[in-house]
Amino acid sequence: MIQFKALLLKELKEAFRDKRALMVALSMGFLMPVVIVAMSKFMIKQAVETPAIYVKFTGAEYAPKMVKQLKDANILAFADVPESDKKLWDKRSVEVIIPETFAQDLQEGKRIDVILRADYSEKSLAAPLRRIEREVRNYSRSIGYKRLLVRGIDIKILNPVQLQEQDTSQPSSNAMIISLMLGLYLLMGAFVSGQSIAVDASAGERERNVLEMLLCQPVKTQNIVLAKLISSALIATLSISIMLSLTTIAVGFVDLSKIGASFSLDFPTVGALMISLVPLCFLAAALQLFVGFQAKTFKEAQSTVAMLVMVPTMIPLALMFIESKPDWIEWVPVSGQSLIMEDLFKGLPIEWATLATTTLLTFVAVTGLVMAMAKRLQSEKVIQSLS
Incomplete structure (x- = not known):
């Protein structure tokens, strides 16, 4: 020892x-x-905050309400980008293309193809692109709900089963x-x-x-x-x-x-x-x-x-x-x-x-x-x- x-x-x-x-x-x-x-x-910070996303809109004048909804979600036009971030967002080059026939197709109930153009392989764009896609889908869903209400159809029929989540995990x-x-x-x-x-x-x-x-x-x-x-x-x-x-x-x-x-x-x-x-x-x-x-x-x-x-x-x-x-x-x-x-x-x-x-x-x-x-x-x- x-x-x-x-x-x-x-x-x-x-x-x-x-x-x-x-x-x-x-x-x-x-x-x-x-x-x-x-x-x-x-x-x-990334999970909680919603930093501004700057998009190059083409045809924004054809869908003012959709552009406004995107703006409310802090998805802004490229013209509003600060000078310090202009080079970054110009390199990312996220573009939303709205067709000229947007209003007419919306009135006639036709499907409208809005194009989101970006480099999907760029990892830094993953979260911004998801936010843009989510807001466009929400706008499309709201229009669909309004069409059903106008026809006297209760929108609840779209969700016949409601899942109530109860988290049993510890904080x-x-x-x-x-x-x-x-x-x-x-x-x-x-x-x-x-x-x-x-x-x-x-x-x-x-x-x-x-x-x-x-x-x-x-x-x-x-x-x-x-x-x-x-x-x-x-x-x-x-x-x-x-x-x-x-x-x-x-x-x-x-x-x-x-x-x-x-x-x-x-x-x-x-x-x-x-x-x-x-x-x-x-x-x-x-x-x-x-x-x-x-x-x-x-x-x-x-x-x-x-x-x-x-x-x-x-x-x-x-x-x-x-x-x-x-x-x-x-x-x-x-x-x-x-x-x-x-x-x-x-x-x-x-x-x-x-x-x-x-x-x-x-x-x-x-x-x-x-x-x-x-x-x-x-x-x-x-x-x-x-x-």
Whole structure:
């Protein structure tokens, strides 16, 4: 035990001595809350506000009432565009073409083809084009309703079944913007924060011949691996703890009431999040150390370990496209923690049995990796980067 404490103290000193690696390790914890707040405010603004859309009308004089309805919806003529935005909207070139026969066809009850011309592949035009289409459809629907009323027909016959929606979700479930970003960043933080420490403790120490000197000492190889593992995992745990603490404060600066949502991280939620994320920090550290020991050079280890960041990114995204999830997905490391965090952010009760199973399987995987590394480090080829 004394030897293990000495090894752990040595690894922690090495981790905190390298200020640059420590800064990189903790950067996500400090920067991500700022990113979450900035992106949340931007997305809420886009969802709530209706900024002006400037359209090049052709034949506006033939349909003054429709143009007025569009104007009431803040869809304005290109002549009204401010000078500062004129270049932008000229490049977007959204055009509405109204036929000359609009009034006559409307009087005769014929179908009228109004043309909306724009570059539909331009992502920035997706929301403006939807707004224009919606307003034109509303104008067309209002004319159809008036025609039915003139003929003495009740417009209610068009909607014989009325669906009443009752949302049973918690108010926190509506804060999906923050939940998705925070959940993804927490998973990434577990894998990214200890990355530089793990690579330096494995491939870095081997290149500096420190690893060879350690293995020559009368200590168990398993203790050496465990000390490196705990050191890297503690840095990752510290990073996600900072991220959770700062996010709790930062979310208070986001007005979620505009979208009818609320978001808070109380002590039980934070505790459950830490219980689910700490095993991931150990798993990430174990994977990174394993790859670092397998790599022949420090540069190769950095490149290979960087690819591990894709794991926490791709798995949650893949789960979104699985409609019928099998039960075992809730127990598998990474996917299990991702689903648990999703339920926590929705305000659902914690399923402690699932959390315990996922945690146990994660530590089983960590134990397997530690034993594999301890065995590999007994080979001279691994120590000398010969295989």
